[in-house]
Amino acid sequence: MRPFTRLVWKEARELLRPRYILPILMLPVLFIAMGQGFSGIEDQLGDEPQVGVLAYDDNEYADVVQETLEARADVVYNGTDGSPERALNRTTEAGGSAVVVIPDNFTERIRDDQRGRVRLYTRVESVSIVGIASSTQVESLVSEAGRNLTVAITGATETELDPIERSHTTYVKGERMDASPGAVSAAFTSQFVFVPVIIMFAIVFSGQMVMNSMASEKENKTLETLLSMPVKRRQIVAAKLLGGSFIGLIATALYTGGLAFAQLGVGASFGGSAVTLGGTDYALIAVSLFFSLVGTLALALALGVFADSQQGAQMLLLPLSGLAIVPMFATMFTDIDTLGLGVKTALLVIPFTHPIIAPKRLLFDDVGIVLVGIGYEVLFAVGAVWLVIRLFDSDRPITGDAGWLDRLVGFVQR
Amino acid sequence: MSAPAVEVSGLQKRYGDVQALDGVSFEVRRDEIFGLVGPNGAGKTTTLRTLATLLDRDGGSVTVAGNDVDEAPAAVRKAIRYLPEEAGSYDAMTGRQFLAFVADFYDGDSDAMVDRGVEVADLGERIDDKTKEYSKGMGRKLLLGSALMTDPELAILDEPTSGLDVQNARTVRGVIKEFPNAERSVLLSSHNMLEVEFLCDRVGLLNEGEIVVEGTPEELKAEFDAQNLEDVFVEVVQ
Numbered sequence: 236m237r238p239f240t241r242l243v244w245k246e247a248r249e250l251l252r253p254r255y256i257l258p259i260l261m262l263p264v265l266f267i268a269m270g271q272g273f274s275g276i277e278d279q280l281g282d283e284p285q286v287g288v289l290a291y292d293d294n295e296y297a298d299v300v301q302e303t304l305e306a307r308a309d310v311v312y313n314g315t316d317g318s319p320e321r322a323l324n325r326t327t328e329a330g331g332s333a334v335v336v337i338p339d340n341f342t343e344r345i346r347d348d349q350r351g352r353v354r355l356y357t358r359v360e361s362v363s364i365v366g367i368a369s370s371t372q373v374e375s376l377v378s379e380a381g382r383n384l385t386v387a388i389t390g391a392t393e394t395e396l397d398p399i400e401r402s403h404t405t406y407v408k409g410e411r412m413d414a415s416p417g418a419v420s421a422a423f424t425s426q427f428v429f430v431p432v433i434i435m436f437a438i439v440f441s442g443q444m445v446m447n448s449m450a451s452e453k454e455n456k457t458l459e460t461l462l463s464m465p466v467k468r469r470q471i472v473a474a475k476l477l478g479g480s481f482i483g484l485i486a487t488a489l490y491t492g493g494l495a496f497a498q499l500g501v502g503a504s505f506g507g508s509a510v511t512l513g514g515t516d517y518a519l520i521a522v523s524l525f526f527s528l529v530g531t532l533a534l535a536l537a538l539g540v541f542a543d544s545q546q547g548a549q550m551l552l553l554p555l556s557g558l559a560i561v562p563m564f565a566t567m568f569t570d571i572d573t574l575g576l577g578v579k580t581a582l583l584v585i586p587f588t589h590p591i592i593a594p595k596r597l598l599f600d601d602v603g604i605v606l607v608g609i610g611y612e613v614l615f616a617v618g619a620v621w622l623v624i625r626l627f628d629s630d631r632p633i634t635g636d637a638g639w640l641d642r643l644v645g646f647v648q649r
Numbered sequence: 650m651s652a653p654a655v656e657v658s659g660l661q662k663r664y665g666d667v668q669a670l671d672g673v674s675f676e677v678r679r680d681e682i683f684g685l686v687g688p689n690g691a692g693k694t695t696t697l698r699t700l701a702t703l704l705d706r707d708g709g710s711v712t713v714a715g716n717d718v719d720e721a722p723a724a725v726r727k728a729i730r731y732l733p734e735e736a737g738s739y740d741a742m743t744g745r746q747f748l749a750f751v752a753d754f755y756d757g758d759s760d761a762m763v764d765r766g767v768e769v770a771d772l773g774e775r776i777d778d779k780t781k782e783y784s785k786g787m788g789r790k791l792l793l794g795s796a797l798m799t800d801p802e803l804a805i806l807d808e809p810t811s812g813l814d815v816q817n818a819r820t821v822r823g824v825i826k827e828f829p830n831a832e833r834s835v836l837l838s839s840h841n842m843l844e845v846e847f848l849c850d851r852v853g854l855l856n857e858g859e860i861v862v863e864g865t866p867e868e869l870k871a872e873f874d875a876q877n878l879e880d881v882f883v884e885v886v887q
Contacts, residue, residue: 241753248741456737460792463701464754465726630704634664 239470246478255444284372287312287326287334294342299387303380323356333357333373410599431563431591438559438587441528442535443552445479449539450548468627479532516597519605523590526612530586533619540626541637562588586615652715653678654803654834661708662695669695671858682835684849688886691855693838697805701731714802730796734807740781744791755799762798769824770794785812806837842879854885861885
């Protein structure tokens with residue numbers, strides 16, 4: 236095996252140890268599990284609700300309510316006497332959680348031009364999305380019954396009941412989207428909440444891996460042996476970056492896949508092709524993330540030179556994590572374009588901002604801006620690689636001497 | 650006639666306010682074992698690291714096998730093997746894989762080097778176990794095997810028998826004793842004066858950043874009218 240290949244093999248092998256690879260694998264699995272969980276809740280809410288009916292009134296309008304419930308829900312209990320509590324118990328035993336009680340004067344009140352009254356008895360075992368949303372389902376059933384009653388009482392047609400048909404065209408920053416503002420907002424929000432988090436994790440994990448790899452060279456006392464062998468220092472750096480990038484690419488693929496999965500979900504939910512990304516967009520996001528990772532790895536390696544242990548590396552990772560977290564929160568809670576010039580410039584100087592804002596830019600077809608961002612990331616990556624090669628060409632990996640930075644690092648590690 | 654294995658002249662190194670080396674000068678000839686001894690903090694490891702191209706120097710000249718350590722570090726690295734006092738191997742590799750990893754960086758038949766390394770390490774079947782399962786002594790023997798298997802012109806050994814039991818230390822000393830020839834030399838640092846006296850053809854005593862005495866063990870004992878090197882050491886350092 237050629238020396239450089241052997242070095243890359245060694246790096247990949249070291250980084251593929253469980254302590255490094257498990258966190259990378261666990262996170263997408265966690266996201267998928269969360270996605271499956273929410274999907275399960277959606278499925279559950281999509282099913283016919285199971286309800287009970289306790290009708291003390293057997294006249295015509297009470298019948299309309301009962302017919303509506305039987306048509307739109309799975310009526311698991313149907314009673315005409317007994318207490319509501321007993322009806323609720325029976326309903327719960329049959330798998331339902333709510334009982335609609337129709338009092339004996341229901342029809343009579345409507346005939347007297349008064350509002351008919353029903354009472355809902357609901358059993359909530361857990362204060363969760365499912366628990367709260369299931370009662371909303373029963374509420375909508377009662378609204379449906381009210382609508383049917385209106386038709387029965389007045390003889391009105393569907394058109395008379397809802398005479399206005401609405402369709403939406405929303406312009407966001409000049410971009411036309413055939414969806415309601417609510418749907419557009421929901422689609423964007425889901426991306427702004429999850430995408431920056433995913434990208435932030437990719438950046439932080441990759442940085443951590445390379446920094447740990449450097450720290451473990453020192454901890455395992457292998458660095459002096461490695462550096463005294465006939466191999467160019469830049470080859471050692473390149474091997475560490477290539478080995479780290481290999482793992483970083485796996486992370487990028489996993490996280491980009493997760494992003495595509497989330498995007499498809501949003502598109503399906505709102506049916507708006509205008510608020511989804513295409514294949515080229517995903518490729519650009521992947522390129523942006525890749526160069527961001529290369530810069531991160533080089534910077535992490537440079538920082539790792541000054542870490543004397545894995546614990547020290549964790550501490551040195553903090554500033555790097557901070558640089559990833561700042562644009563994440565900025566994107567989640569604000570629109571960078573609306574910020575002042577100073578803050579906006581400060582955020583755009585952080586290389587990690589660019590992959591984080593890339594999906595949003597691409598949604599508005601701002602491909603040029605994304606390409607400029609990628610150009611900046613390439614420059615940053617080249618600068619970071621140059622820095623780490625300079626460090627490895629000096630005796631700093633052995634002495635750990637960081638000059639004036641040494642005092643700062645010492646302060647951070649304390 | 651080929652250049653000496655090592656020529657050090659006026660070597661200086663400073664760490665912040667500390668002058669670690671203050672004009673160290675010595676020579677290691679071909680076919681000899683040179684012992685660098687001295688109290689803790691005398692500058693032994695700094696000297697060895699400079700020879701191994703790991704540290705930059707602040708002054709003086711250092712050549713290894715005729716190559717300046719700053720101007721031709723690649724040639725120096727080809728000529729040497731450095732065994733630091735505190736060294737380790739990669740946890741994810743077996744002993745044999747570690748030897749193969751090291752052998753790939755040197756010219757020659759990698760398989761033959763690995764075979765030689767296995768022989769010197771003398772770990773039996775444990776050579777195919779992960780190195781993280783090795784005891785300290787086993788790890789040291791593996792590293793010594795990896796250091797000598799490449800046939801370096803200069804083997805720089807810092808405390809080579811550190812962590813070894815009596816029997817293994819004796820075996821290792823035998824291997825080191827047999828190593829020098831017309832093309833090969835050893836620069837050795839040790840706190841064990843009996844070991845130094847047994848192994849070394851010449852000794853340089855480093856104290857407070859400079860070589861204070863130098864000669865064969867017999868010459869030094871005669872000069873200081875001492876029974877052994879340990880007495881010489883105590884006499885000089887006091």
